[in-house]
Amino acid sequence: MPSSYSTDIVIFGGGVAGLWLLNRLTAEGYQAILLERDRLGGGQSINSQGIIHGGLKYALHGAFGGASRAIADMPRRWSECIEGHGEIDLSACRVLSPHFQLWSGVGPGAGLKSFLGSKAIAGKAEPAAPDEIPEILRGRGAVYRLADFVLDSASLINALAEPQLHRIHAIRQDQCRVSSDDSAAPPPQPDPKHAGAAEPLEFHRLTAGRELRVRMKEQLVTLKARRYIFCAGEGNERLIEQAGLLLPRCQLRPLKMVSVSGSSLPPLFLHVLGAGLSATPALTITSHGRTEEETVWYLGGDLAEEGVARSDNAQVAAAKSLLQRLFPNLQFDDRSWRCLDINRAEPASASGRRPDNATIVSEQDIIVAWPTKLTLAPVMADIVLRNLRDAGIAPGHHPDLLPVCPPPPLGRPFWS
Numbered sequence: 001m002p003s004s005y006s007t008d009i010v011i012f013g014g015g016v017a018g019l020w021l022l023n024r025l026t027a028e029g030y031q032a033i034l035l036e037r038d039r040l041g042g043g044q045s046i047n048s049q050g051i052i053h054g055g056l057k058y059a060l061h062g063a064f065g066g067a068s069r070a071i072a073d074m075p076r077r078w079s080e081c082i083e084g085h086g087e088i089d090l091s092a093c094r095v096l097s098p099h100f101q102l103w104s105g106v107g108p109g110a111g112l113k114s115f116l117g118s119k120a121i122a123g124k125a126e127p128a129a130p131d132e133i134p135e136i137l138r139g140r141g142a143v144y145r146l147a148d149f150v151l152d153s154a155s156l157i158n159a160l161a162e163p164q165l166h167r168i169h170a171i172r173q174d175q176c177r178v179s180s181d182d183s184a185a186p187p188p189q190p191d192p193k194h195a196g197a198a199e200p201l202e203f204h205r206l207t208a209g210r211e212l213r214v215r216m217k218e219q220l221v222t223l224k225a226r227r228y229i230f231c232a233g234e235g236n237e238r239l240i241e242q243a244g245l246l247l248p249r250c251q252l253r254p255l256k257m258v259s260v261s262g263s264s265l266p267p268l269f270l271h272v273l274g275a276g277l278s279a280t281p282a283l284t285i286t287s288h289g290r291t292e293e294e295t296v297w298y299l300g301g302d303l304a305e306e307g308v309a310r311s312d313n314a315q316v317a318a319a320k321s322l323l324q325r326l327f328p329n330l331q332f333d334d335r336s337w338r339c340l341d342i343n344r345a346e347p348a349s350a351s352g353r354r355p356d357n358a359t360i361v362s363e364q365d366i367i368v369a370w371p372t373k374l375t376l377a378p379v380m381a382d383i384v385l386r387n388l389r390d391a392g393i394a395p396g397h398h399p400d401l402l403p404v405c406p407p408p409p410l411g412r413p414f415w416s
């Protein structure tokens, strides 16, 4: 068995970005493999709320901006995939809710925000039909129906990974090195902030491109790819350092998500507008079944952004008081509450704000890619494919195939 293989593309990271890209690349005829150091989907993707946004959330400040324009076509593209006639077959992915709602909420600021929201979404979303409005919201403020819908993140990752398992390989960072020719360049110095991590992962340049050495099972395998694509979410920052790239930098936007579970929580999929003119909803609720009888409400929006400054106990107290105000007829005291501290990983922007669209940056034979949102994974793959074509990288022929290894396990959402 050879220990040296060539391939067109090596992808790092088995979240939605890497898996979507792997599917697109192989459909276009590229030979590609994906390396995952932990669990598939195990970063942001599996713990996302699974909302396929149509962009209206970003219009709440009164105008359609770059983010909402980039995202507007996404529900159509994803729906085609889920119906089985899109660019990727996602017919095995579970849709948790075929629609999403925007609720003005209750309280003094809600009327104003409802008015601004209605202006921003005029002609782009309809008031929800009476029978679509959850009983708990009836007669309580304005409810709009958005084009957004909600996917079960675990079944999405499974649907993306399943047809590609023979191309997906588990690595551990301390098993993975990038070898060099006799280049005099010294290996990059470890960053002190990562001291103690199970590393090193060394990048050395060859005269042309790079070579990757990976331990798979007991064998050390050398890979030579025409492009290495970092889709590792938060892990991109470390890979960028390891590769000795000067740019790009990453930014992390922390969130403190909350889950609350118990019986008799009605399934809700909605943004709740709050007082003030923030461009994000005060609260975003998605519902996930843990068992037949038990619903889990997964809570994001301003609650999660502002909650990073709070302890878990304080965040649960804030969530409880918000829910009690919004849904006075429900009991929240005897429920099971949990918090999740998690970062959104994005390319750094000068303003520190969320980038408008999926972004890639390329340097030599490395592409660093961020979808920015799960919803924008298809756009990210489009941009990568365009970059490959512009660089003259067409699908190649590589006769020796890497042996199939047991793939990394699937991640599980924290609330499960």
Ligand SMILES: Cc1cc2nc3c(=O)[nH]c(=O)nc-3n(C[C@H](O)[C@H](O)[C@H](O)COP(=O)(O)OP(=O)(O)OC[C@H]3O[C@@H](n4cnc5c(N)ncnc54)[C@H](O)[C@@H]3O)c2cc1C
Binding pocket: 012, 013, 014, 015, 016, 017, 018, 035, 036, 037, 038, 039, 040, 041, 042, 043, 044, 045, 046, 047, 048, 049, 050, 051, 052, 053, 173, 231, 232, 233, 234, 235, 236, 239, 255, 257, 300, 342, 343, 344, 369, 370, 371, 372, 373, 374, 375, 376
């Ligand atoms: C709480 C939360 C809720 C969200 N909700 C939504 C939503 O409802 N809708 C939406 O559109 N977007 C949402 N997002 C954003 C969305 O989840 C992310 O933009 C998207 O999932 C990023 O996918 P990714 O594949 O780039 O990264 P990730 O999902 O983080 O995957 C990165 C993968 O790379 C692996 N990895 C890391 N380092 C290495 C390495 N050195 N080698 C190999 N593998 C490595 C990790 O183990 C991980 O599996 C949400 C984000 C968060 C945090």
